[in-house]
Amino acid sequence: MVDLTEYMPILLFIAIAAGLSAAFVFLPMGVSRLTGAHNPQAEKLTEYECGFPAFEDARHQFDVRFYLVAISFIIFDLEAAFLFPWAVSLDVTGWVGWGGMMVFLGILAIGLAYEWKKGALDWE
Structure with missing residues (x-):
């Protein structure tokens, strides 16, 4: 027979993690509603990251430069990920x-x- 008390630290950890994550999500939303900071306007709800409306027809054409910028970001992010271990091990690799x-x-x-x-880096 399995002693379920051995799982108590794991369950406690999961309960604390769920409580903290819920607090980090719902507490700021509640505070903003209580203090009056929650004031949605049409300008605040517009697209700001991708440059085109999020809720349109899925077949809508948009500029390929969005993809080029994303690929550039991934490439230079990988560069940074390779530079850190290389810098640490440079004395070994020579x-x-x-x-x-x-x-x-x-x-x-x-x-x-x-x-x-x-x-590709010029933006209109």
């Missing part, structure tokens, strides 16, 4: 590691120059 990273950064710089030349 000149070979340094040269490899310079090749990697060079390829990224060429890609950035290509995007810049094609006008």
